[in-house]
Structures are given as structure tokens and as C-alpha cells.
Amino acid sequence: MKYVSTRGHAAGQGFTDILLEGLAPDGGLAVPEQWPRLTRAKLDAMRDLAYPQLAFEVIRFFADDFPGAGLKAICERTYTKEVFGTPEVTPLVTLEENLHLLACSNGPTLAFKDIAMQLIGHLFESVLERQGRTLNVLGATSGDTGSAAEHALKGRKGVRVFMLSPRGRMSPFQRAQMYSLDEPNIFNIAVEGVFDDCQDVVKAVNADAGFKARHAIGAVNSINWARVVAQVVYYFKGYFAATRSNDEPASFAVPSGNFGNIFAGYVARRMGLPVRRLVLATNENDVLDEFFRTGRYRPRRAAETHETSSPSMDISKASNFERFIWDVVDGDGDKVRWLWAQIGEKGGFDLSREKEWEKVEEDSGFVSGRSTHADRLETIRRVKRDYGVVIDPHTADGVKVGVRHRERGHPMICLETALPAKFEATIVEALGEPAPRPPGFEGIEDRPQRCEVMRADPEAVKAYIAARAG
Numbered sequence: 001m002k003y004v005s006t007r008g009h010a011a012g013q014g015f016t017d018i019l020l021e022g023l024a025p026d027g028g029l030a031v032p033e034q035w036p037r038l039t040r041a042k043l044d045a046m047r048d049l050a051y052p053q054l055a056f057e058v059i060r061f062f063a064d065d066f067p068g069a070g071l072k073a074i075c076e077r078t079y080t081k082e083v084f085g086t087p088e089v090t091p092l093v094t095l096e097e098n099l100h101l102l103a104c105s106n107g108p109t110l111a112f113k114d115i116a117m118q119l120i121g122h123l124f125e126s127v128l129e130r131q132g133r134t135l136n137v138l139g140a141t142s143g144d145t146g147s148a149a150e151h152a153l154k155g156r157k158g159v160r161v162f163m164l165s166p167r168g169r170m171s172p173f174q175r176a177q178m179y180s181l182d183e184p185n186i187f188n189i190a191v192e193g194v195f196d197d198c199q200d201v202v203k204a205v206n207a208d209a210g211f212k213a214r215h216a217i218g219a220v221n222s223i224n225w226a227r228v229v230a231q232v233v234y235y236f237k238g239y240f241a242a243t244r245s246n247d248e249p250a251s252f253a254v255p256s257g258n259f260g261n262i263f264a265g266y267v268a269r270r271m272g273l274p275v276r277r278l279v280l281a282t283n284e285n286d287v288l289d290e291f292f293r294t295g296r297y298r299p300r301r302a303a304e305t306h307e308t309s310s311p312s313m314d315i316s317k318a319s320n321f322e323r324f325i326w327d328v329v330d331g332d333g334d335k336v337r338w339l340w341a342q343i344g345e346k347g348g349f350d351l352s353r354e355k356e357w358e359k360v361e362e363d364s365g366f367v368s369g370r371s372t373h374a375d376r377l378e379t380i381r382r383v384k385r386d387y388g389v390v391i392d393p394h395t396a397d398g399v400k401v402g403v404r405h406r407e408r409g410h411p412m413i414c415l416e417t418a419l420p421a422k423f424e425a426t427i428v429e430a431l432g433e434p435a436p437r438p439p440g441f442e443g444i445e446d447r448p449q450r451c452e453v454m455r456a457d458p459e460a461v462k463a464y465i466a467a468r469a470g
């Protein structure tokens with residue numbers, strides 16, 4: 001499997017080459033030259049596999065330059081009951097006939113990001129060790145990504161993590177998950193500002209090519225290809241659990257922000273998994289819903305991004321979206337470059353005027369919808385009342401929109417992307433009482449916390465990293 005850039009210029013690279021990289025040198029994202037296609041016999045053989053074996057079978061398609069025995073061992077070490085709470089890793093919870101939740105949030109930080117991040121922790125360690133290198137991961141987080149990355153990379157050989165978070169802007173639970181970590185290779189920097197200020201500092205540090213090379217600065221952000229690949233696995237797992245045979249199509253509803261999670265579902269569909277609809281749900285930040293309804297992609301400015309009660313979906317542009325558009329235009333890198341130039345020049349592009357729009361509407365499987373704060377509260381209440389299950393506000397966005405796109409006789413699988421315990425204030429607002437906490441998380445807000453408080457100043461952050469980098 002060779003990888004190319006969505007903007008057409010980068011030479012074919014292997015999985016190991018792109019594992020530690022962010023953007024391709026031409027500014028695009030890494031994508032596989034072609035999609036692996038599963039035969040019916042292969043799909044049938046995968047149906048009854050346990051999660052770690054299923055993960056190995058899916059991921060090996062995309063990582064054929066990674067030693068097979070090593071990859072198998074990593075999948076077996078990552079996807080365990082000890083790390084994810086159950087041997088199924090992502091168990092299916094049936095609400096009623098043909099309506100399910102896929103529980104993707106039982107990892108160490110209680111959000112679906114653990115599923116990919118835990119694998120990345122092992123992959124990074126393995127590659128760095130083999131190549132005799134070290135890596136200093138620099139990132140910005142609004143909450144879930146940072147804690148998932150820190151919990152996956154803590155104690156790993158050859159890796160240090162420098163994570164910027166907006167001071168005082170995360171939920172008390174999220175803050176405790178990051179700042180109470182007492183690990184010599186984890187450095188939390190609380191920036192005086194909002195998430196976009198953190199992101200700008202990361203961009204400024206990365207723009208200093210000399211600094212970046214000198215200190216082996218890397219990333220684990222949402223464009224990391226290995227994260228997408230790891231997420232493809234639970235679409236297979238959820239599909240097999242919700243259907244009796246590979247003749248039955250099933251649909252997925254996915255609370256979306258950076259388009260990483262649902263794009264993994266699209267990849268599964270391209271591989272031949274019988275996915276009927278991919279229901280994309282946004283909150284009030286509806287850039288993606290607008291695209292799938294109208295063909296217009298119009299990223300918002302940071303100042304136009306609403307702060308909502310499903311904060312992990314508060315995005316103004318969807319970084320993985322370029323991978324989807326690349327596929328829609330049949331891998332034409334020049335066209336992708338032209339469309340993204342339109343974003344720079346005119347603030348967006350309108351695909352409905354291009355011949356490819358028909359493909360999006362007829363063949364891609366995507367449909368979409370949005371929800372509001374009031375919808376989330378109502379959905380949380382309704383799911384509790386009708387099924388006795390407490391869902392988090394992001395999952396509620398997905399359930400709200402997913403239910404609207406249900407079709408008789410076809411299973412709808414709603415992805416649970418976080419546990420409600422992480423977003424206590426909204427749960428109390430909806431239900432009048434907090435969500436139950438999983439064992440081990442009682443009173444985490446009371447544990448001692450440490451972090452470095454800094455201004456949003458790239459030079460200060462560089463000096464901090466230079467003094468502590470591995």
C-alpha cells in the first residue's frame with residue numbers, strides 16, 4: 001500500500017513513513033493510492049473475529065510495510081478488557097429493534113479517541129525504537145484529544161508530550177484528567193487564551209522548520225492517518241454485531257467535528273462493508289451539514305465558531321474533509337488544490353456546480369443534520385426515559401439526527417463518542433442529577449494538579465520545549 005498526497009505532489013510513501021508526519025510537504029494529507037477491496041469470502045471470515053484479531057485484519061491492509069507479527073502483537077496488547085473495560089472493546093447496546101448505540105468510550109479517558117490513540121502509543125514506540133529516534137509530540141487540545149494522547153503516550157520510550165490547552169476552558173473533569181497526570185514525559189501547558197490561540201502557537205512553532213527538525217517535533221492531531229485507520233475497525237465490529245449476515249446493510253450516525261470518525265466509516269464502506277447510510281450530525285457549528293445539504297463548503301472563522309454544550313464538535317473547518325473531497329474528484333490532486341485555493345480566495349467552494357456533486361448525493365452514502373442545545377437536552381431526557389440509558393451531549397447530537405434518518409428494516413447504529421460523566425453540567429441540566437461515574441473516576445477533580453501557565457507566545461513555548469525535549 002502506497003500513500004500519496006491529496007494535493008498530488010508527494011511521492012508514494014509507506015505507512016511507517018507517514019505515521020509520524022502531519023501535513024505532506026505540498027500541504028495536503030496522506031491518502032492510500034487505492035482502497036483495499038474485500039471479497040465476500042474475506043468479509044464472511046471476519047464476521048466472528050474478536051476485536052484484536054479484527055483490528056489486525058483491517059489495519060494490515062493499510063500498514064503492509066509494518067512487520068506483521070509486530071502489528072498483531074500490538075493489536076493484542078492494545079485492545080484488551082483491561083484497557084477498554086470489556087473483551088468486545090466497543091460493545092453494541094440495543095435500545096430497541098434496529099436502533100443501537102456502539103459504545104466506543106470505555107477507554108482510559110472515556111471518549112472514542114482512546115481507541116485510536118492507544119494504538120498510536122504502541123505504534124510510535126515500536127517505530128521510534130526500531131529507527132533509534134526520539135519524538136517530541138506537540139499538540140493543542142480543547143479537551144478530549146489531549147487527554148487521550150497523554151494517557152496513551154505516558155511512560156512510552158522515546159516520546160515526550162507537550163500539550164497546550166486553554167486555561168480555564170475545559171470541563172473540570174477534563175482538566176483533572178490531564179493535569180493530575182504525574183509522568184516525567186508529559187508536559188501540560190495551560191495557555192492564557194482560547195483553543196484557537198493554542199492552535200496558533202502550535203502552528204507558529206511548526207512553521208520554524210529549524211526548531212522543528214532540531215527537536216524532532218511531531219503531532220498526533222486529527223489528520224494523523226493511523227488514527228483514521230484504527231477507527232475503521234469499530235465500523236466492522238458494530239456492523240457485524242448489529243446484523244445477522246453480510247447481506248444486510250446497516251447505517252451509522254456519527255457526531256462529527258473534524259470529520260475523522262465518520263471518514264473512517266466512509267473508508268469501511270469503500271472497502272466493501274455493507275454500510276447503507278453515513279449520517280453526519282453536527283451541533284450549531286454546521287459547516288459539514290451545510291455541505292452535505294447544499295454542496296457549499298464554507299469554513300467559518302474562529303470568531304464565528306459557537307461555544308456549545310457538545311464542545312468537542314465546536315470546529316470551524318473540518319481537517320479530514322480534504323481526504324473525502326480527494327476521493328470524490330477521483331484522486332485529482334490539481335482539482336483538490338484548486339478547490340482549496342478557492343477557500344483561500346473566496347472563503348469556500350461550491351461543489352454543486354461541479355460534475356462530482358452527483359456522486360456525493362447518489363453514491364457516497366452521506367446524509368446529514370444538525371442539532372441545538374435544546375435538542376441535546378431533549379434527546380438525553382428521552383433516551384433516559386425510553387431506554388434507561390444516559391448518553392453524553394455529543395452522542396445526543398448523533399442520536400437526534402440518526403433517528404430522523406432511520407429506515408424501516410435497516411439497523412441504525414449511533415456511535416457513542418464520550419461518556420456522560422465527562423460533561424456533568426449538561427447532564428445535570430437535562431436530568432437534574434449527574435451521570436454515574438465509572439469506577440476509578442470518583443473525585444478525580446480533587447487530585448493534585450500541575451501545569452505550566454504561559455502566555456500565548458510561541459517564543460516562550462519554544463524555550464520551554466527546548467529546555468525539556470528528549
Ligand SMILES: *Cc1c(COP(=O)(O)O)cnc(C)c1O
Nearest residue numbers: 144257258259260261312417418
Ligand atoms: C472528537 C470528538 C468528536 C468529533 O469527532 P471528529 O472525528 O473530529 O469528527 C465527537 N464527539 C466527541 C466526544 C469527541 O471527543
